[in-house]
Amino acid sequence: MKQNGQAVDVVIMAAGKGTRMKSRLPKVLHRLAGRALLQHVVDTATGLNARRVVVITGHGAADVEAGVVHPGGGMLQFVRQEPQLGTGHAVQQAVPALPDDGIVVVLSGDVPLTQADTLRALIDACGGDRLALLTIAFDDPTGYGRIVRAANGDVQAIVEHKDASEAQRTIREIYSGIMAVPARLLKPWLAQLDNKNAQGEYYLTDVVKFAVAQGVPVVAHQINDPVQVAGVNSPVQLAELERAHQQRAARSLMEQGVRLADPARFDVRGELRCGQDVEIDIGCIFHGSVELGEGVKVGAHCVIANARIGAGAVIHPYTHIEGGFSEKDRIEVGSGALIGPYARLRPGAKLGEEVHIGNFVEIKAATLARGAKANHLAYIGDSKVGERVNYGAGSITANYDGANKHTTVIEADVHIGSNCVLIAPVTIGAGGTVGGGSTITKDTPPGALTVARAKQISLSNWKRPEKKK
Ligand code: UD1
Ligand code: CA
Numbered sequence: 437m438k439q440n441g442q443a444v445d446v447v448i449m450a451a452g453k454g455t456r457m458k459s460r461l462p463k464v465l466h467r468l469a470g471r472a473l474l475q476h477v478v479d480t481a482t483g484l485n486a487r488r489v490v491v492i493t494g495h496g497a498a499d500v501e502a503g504v505v506h507p508g509g510g511m512l513q514f515v516r517q518e519p520q521l522g523t524g525h526a527v528q529q530a531v532p533a534l535p536d537d538g539i540v541v542v543l544s545g546d547v548p549l550t551q552a553d554t555l556r557a558l559i560d561a562c563g564g565d566r567l568a569l570l571t572i573a574f575d576d577p578t579g580y581g582r583i584v585r586a587a588n589g590d591v592q593a594i595v596e597h598k599d600a601s602e603a604q605r606t607i608r609e610i611y612s613g614i615m616a617v618p619a620r621l622l623k624p625w626l627a628q629l630d631n632k633n634a635q636g637e638y639y640l641t642d643v644v645k646f647a648v649a650q651g652v653p654v655v656a657h658q659i660n661d662p663v664q665v666a667g668v669n670s671p672v673q674l675a676e677l678e679r680a681h682q683q684r685a686a687r688s689l690m691e692q693g694v695r696l697a698d699p700a701r702f703d704v705r706g707e708l709r710c711g712q713d714v715e716i717d718i719g720c721i722f723h724g725s726v727e728l729g730e731g732v733k734v735g736a737h738c739v740i741a742n743a744r745i746g747a748g749a750v751i752h753p754y755t756h757i758e759g760g761f762s763e764k765d766r767i768e769v770g771s772g773a774l775i776g777p778y779a780r781l782r783p784g785a786k787l788g789e790e791v792h793i794g795n796f797v798e799i800k801a802a803t804l805a806r807g808a809k810a811n812h813l814a815y816i817g818d819s820k821v822g823e824r825v826n827y828g829a830g831s832i833t834a835n836y837d838g839a840n841k842h843t844t845v846i847e848a849d850v851h852i853g854s855n856c857v858l859i860a861p862v863t864i865g866a867g868g869t870v871g872g873g874s875t876i877t878k879d880t881p882p883g884a885l886t887v888a889r890a891k892q893i894s895l896s897n898w899k900r901p902e903k904k905k
Contacts, residue, residue, distance in 0.1 A: 442537060442538060442539050442564050442618070443487040443535070443537065443538045443539070444484055444485070444486050444487060444538060444539050444541055444559060445486060445487050445488040445489075445490070445534050445535065445538040445539070445540050445541070445619065446481040446484065446486040446488070446489045446490065446540075446541045446542075446543060447490050447492065447527055447530045447534070447540055447541070447542050447543070448474065448477050448478065448481065448489065448490070448491045448492065448543045448544065448545050449492050449523060449526045449527070449542065449543070449544050449545060450462075450464045450474055450491055450492055450493055450494075450500055450544070450545030450546070451492045451493055451494025451495060451497075451516075451517040451520045451526055452494070452495060452520060452546070453495045453520075454495070454546070454669070456669045456670040457668075457669070457670060457671065457674075458671075461496075461499075462495055462496030462499055462500050462503075463495075463545075463546055463668065463669075464500060464503075464545035464546055465496075465499060465500060465503045466668065466674055467705075468548050468549075468668070468674065468677060468678050468681060469678065469681050469682070469685070469703075469704065469705050469706075470705025470706055470723060470724075471705075472503055472504060473545060473546055473548045473668055474491070474500065474503070474504050474545040474546075475503075475504050475505070476548035476549065477543050477544070477545055477547065477548060477550075478491070478504050478505075478506060478512065479507075480543075480550055480551070480552055480555070481541075481543070482506065482507060483552040484541070484552055484555055484556065484559075486511065486541070487511060487535075487538060488511050488513060488533065488534070488535075488538075489506065489511055489512045489513065490513050490514075490515055490530045490533045490534065491504070491512070491513070491514050491515070491545065492514075492515055492516075492517050492526045492527070492529055492530060493514050493515070493516055493517070494516060494517045494518060494519070494520045494526075495520070497514070497516050500514075500545075501514045513533055515529045515530050515532075515533055516529070517529045521631065521637060521638050522631065522635070522637030522638035522639055522640070523613075523637070523638070523639060523640035523641070524626060524629040524637075524638035524639050524640040524641075524642060524643070525629075525637070525638035526640070527540075527542060527622075527626060527640050528626045528627075528629070528638070531623055531626060534619045534622075534623070535619065536619050536620045536623070537619070537620070538618075538619050539559055539562055539564060539616055539617070539618055539619070540616070540617055540618070540619050540622050541555060541558070541559065541614070541615070541616045542613075542614060542615050542616075542617075542640065543555075543613075543614055544613050544614070544667060546667045546668045546669070547612075547613060547614070547665060547666065547667045547668075548668070548677070549663050549664055549666065549677065549680075549681060550570075550614065550664045550665065551664055554570070554659060554661075554664055555614070555616075557657060558570050558614065558615075558616045558657045559616045561616070561655045561657040562616035562617060562618065562655075564618055565618060565621075565652070565653075566652065566653040566654065566655050567615065567616075567617045567621065567643065567644065567647045567652055567653070567654045567655070568615060568616045568617070568654075568655045568656075568657055569583070569591065569594070569611055569612075569614075569615050569644070569654065569655070569656050569657065570611075570612040570613075570614040570615065570657055570659065570665065571583050571609050571610060571611055571612060571656040571657065571658045571659075572609070572610060572612055572658060572659055572660065572661075572662060572665055573608045573609045573610070573658070573660070574608055574610055574662070575608065577597075577605075577607065577608050577609075577610045578597065579597050580597060580610035580611065581594040581595065581596045581597065581610060581611040581641050582594065582595050582597070582600055582604050582605070582607040582609070582610060582611075583607065583609040583610065583611060583656055584604060584607065585609075590648075590654070591644065591648075591654040591655070591656050592644070592645075592648055592654075593644050593645050593648070594611045594639075594641035594642075594644050596633065596634065596635070596639060596641065598633075598634035598635055599633050599634045599635075609656070609658065611641060612665035613665070613667070614665065615640075615643075617643070621647070621650075621652060622643065624646075625642075625643040625646040625647070626643070628646055629642055629643075630642075663677065663680045663681070663684075666680075679700075682702065682703055682704065683699060683700070685702075685704045685708075686699035686700075686702050686704075687699065689704075689708065689710060692710065693710075693712055693713070693714075694710045694714045694715075694716065695713075695714070695715045695716070696716050697715075697716065697717045697718045697736075698718045701718040701719050702716065702718070702719075702720060703720070703721045703722070704721075704722045705721065705722065705723045705724075706722060706723050706724040706725055706726065706741075707724075707725045707726070708722045708726050708727075708728070709725075709726070709727045709728070710727075710728045710732075711728065711729045711730035711731070711732070711747065712730045712731070713730060713731045714728045714730070714731070714732050714733075714734075715732075715733045715734070716728075716733075716734045717733075717734060717735050717736040717737075717753070718736050718737070719736050719737040720734055720736070720737065720738045720739070720740070721738075721739045721740070722740050722741070723739070723740070723741035723742065724741045724742040724759070724761060725742055725761075726740050726741070726742065726743050726744075726745075727743070727744045727745065728745050729744075729745055729746045729747035729748070729749065729771060730747040730748070731747055731748045732745050732746075732747065732748065732749050732750070732751070733749075733750045733751070734751045735750075735751060735752045735753035735754070735755070735776065735777065736753040736754070737753055737754050738751050738753065738754065738755045738756070738757070738776070739755075739756050739757070739758070740755075740757040741757065741758050741759050742758075742759030742760055742761055742765070742766050742767065743757045743759045743766065743767035743768070743769065743781075744766065744767070744768050744769070745757075745769045745773075746768075746769055746770045746771030746772070746773065746789065747771040747772075748771050748772045749769050749770070749771060749772060749773040749774070749775065750773075750774050750775070751769075751775045751776055752774070752775065752776030752777040752779075753776065753777045753778075754776065754777050754778045755775055755776030755777060755778065755779045755780070755781075756779070756780045756781070757769070757775070757780075757781045757785075758780070758781065758782055758783065759781070759783055759784075759785075760783040760784075764783075764784055765783035765784050766783075766784075767781050767783070767784075767785050767786070767787075768785075768786045768787060769781070769787050769791070770787050770788040770789035770790065770791055770806065771789050771790075772789050772790045773787055773788075773789065773790060773791045773792070773793070774791075774792045774793070775787075775791075775792075775793045776793070776794070776795065777795055778795040778796055779793045779794065779795065779796075779797050779798075779799075780797070780798045780799070781793070781798075781799050782798065782799065782800035782801070783800065783801065784800065784801035784802070785799040785800065785801070785802060785804075786802070786803045786804070787799070787803075787804045787808075788803075788804060788805045788806040788807070788808070788823075789806045789807070790806055790807045791804045791805075791806070791807065791808050791809070792808075792809040792810070792811060793809075793810055793811075794809075794810065794811035794812050795811075795812060795813070796812065796813045796814075797810045797811070797812065797813065797814045797815075797816075798814070798815045798816070798817075799815075799816050799817070800815075800816070800817040800818070801817060801818050801819075802816045802817060802818065802819040802820070802821060802833075803819070803820050803821065804816070804821040804825070805821060805822050805823040805824075805825075805848070806823045806824075807823050807824040808821045808822070808823065808824065808825040808826075808827070809825070809826050809827065810827035811829070812829040812830075813829045813830050814827055814828070814829065814830065814831050814832065815831075815832040815833060816832075816833055816844075817833050817835045817836075817841075818833065818835040818841050818842065818843050818844065818860065819833050819835070819843065819844040819845070819846065819860075820843065820844075820845045820846070821846045822846060822847045822848030822849065822850065822866065823848045823849070824848060824849050825846050825847075825848065825849065825850045825851075825852070826850075826851045826852070827846070827852045828851075828852050828853045828854035828855070828856065828872065829854045829855070830854050830855040830856075831852050831853070831854060831855060831856040831857070831858070832856075832857055832858070833858045833860060834857050834858065834859045834860060835860045841860075842860035842861040843860055843861055844858050844860040844861070844862055844863075844864075845862070845863040845864070846858075846863075846864045847863070847864060847865055847866035847867075847868075847882070848866050848867070849866055849867045850864045850865075850866065850867065850868050850869070850870070851868075851869045851870070852864070852869075852870045853869070853870055853871050853872030853873070853874065854872045854873070855872055855873050856870050856871075856872065856873065856874045856875070856876065857874075857875040857876065858870075858876045859875065859876060859877045862876055862877065862878065862879055862880075863879045863880070864876070864879075864880050864886075865879070865880050865881045865882030865883065865884070866882045866883070867882055867883045868880050868881065868882055868883055868884050868885070868886060869884075869885045869886070870885075870886050870887075870888075871885060871886065871887035871888075871889065873889045874886065874887055874888040874889050875888055875889070876888055
């Protein structure tokens with residue numbers, strides 16, 4: 437993004453400890469909606485088309501640096517802050533990485549839900565020659581830096597709660613921790629910071645005083661959506677923000693026509709796209725990228741990751757669909773398919789139209805063609821299953837010999853009885869039937885009944901052993 441020809445460079449402060457999380461994991465790596473807090477902020481910066489994204493790390497730096505990805509490529513840069521002497525000191529560390537000609541946007545790695553539009557408006561307010569602060573009014577501003585204004589309304593200073601007078605503490609407008617400022621103005625101000633304050637820290641917020649002294653206009657861009665400036669300091673706050681985010685996600689889906697049985701019992705941890713007339717019952721979780729075609733119904737308590745579910749398919753309750761990110765591992769469920777209850781589809785399950793998968797059936801890396809059915813208690817892995825195959829209860833493909841995985845091919849119109857073991861590599865010829873209880877080790881001819889089990893015998897003069905007296 438450019439403002440009057442000026443590029444935007446983002447600084448994300450993420451060096452703080454996050455003591456109140458009481459966790460070994462650095463705070464900014466805790467997840468909201470399935471993504472690390474810091475990843476949300478990096479993604480927002482990417483959405484601004486930032487020229488550079490500089491992340492200030494300190495506590496748990498190596499983990500934090502390894503814990504985020506930048507889809508945009510090379511502009512993500514980490515700078516370490518050791519020790520952590522305050523927010524001003526944090527941004528000082530970024531100075532060598534910031535070109536003089538840009539607008540610097542300062543964000544925090546623990547404030548995940550700021551919208552790019554809000555930041556664009558803040559950058560507009562900065563305009564390349566002003567200091568723009570993102571502010572909000574709180575009924576309880578305890579703990580925040582207060583926006584101190586002159587009688588004419590001009591912003592004069594940010595005073596931290598611990599340094600504020602009684603009168604200043606009654607000010608409800610607070611600094612969100614987010615600002616936009618031209619680099620050429622910011623750099624000399626940073627060089628003037630001191631730590632003569634209640635916390636003995638170098639406060640970034642002191643730059644406001646320098647701007648005022650120098651006659652640089654300071655503008656407060658005030659918003660009224662607390663979620664966008666909410667920071668995460670504790671597990672309670674993390675859970676509250678997660679709910680706020682999920683409620684928004686639920687609302688936006690319902691506005692597109694999706695029918696959620698209860699928006700309070702619904703979680704998207706990634707991207708969910710829905711066709712018309714989709715119904716989702718309570719307690720479902722969607723991970724990664726999931727597409728539900730027109731008229732899909734998802735029963736209660738399903739977990740669905742990285743999958744495309746075709747139109748009219750029904751996913752019955754307690755079904756686990758766990759696709760992976762790659763095209764190979766992604767799960768496909770054909771239109772009109774019936775899955776579950778209690779089914780498990782693992783990476784690479786590709787099910788055609790009208791396939792039926794019933795309770796306690798596990799499918800992994802297998803293609804099932806149109807109309808194939810496995811209705812109870814079965815395992816199909818590393819397999820190719822033809823159209824209209826009927827796969828009996830308790831039957832499995834033994835695809836793993838302890839070292840390598842092999843493929844099972846079940847051609848069209850085959851019936852596999854109950855409790856069969858198909859030892860791969862093996863092909864069951866089209867239209868054939870495998871008798872219940874068979875262990876199949878060799879290919880079977882098309883159309884034939886194949887039985888591979890001990891013949892049934894009956895001994896009529898047999899006597900049960902009796903207990904010795
Ligand atoms: C800061 C603001 C305050 C504002 C509040 C909004 C200052 C001095 N105060 O206060 O006006 O109302 O945010 O939430 O800026 N960090 C570092 N290195 C450090 C210190 C902090 O990277 O040396 C990071 C933290 O990890 C965090 C962010 O900077 O992500 C903000 O620090 P925090 O201590 O939470 O700031 P506050 O004291 O809350
Ligand atoms: Ca602090």
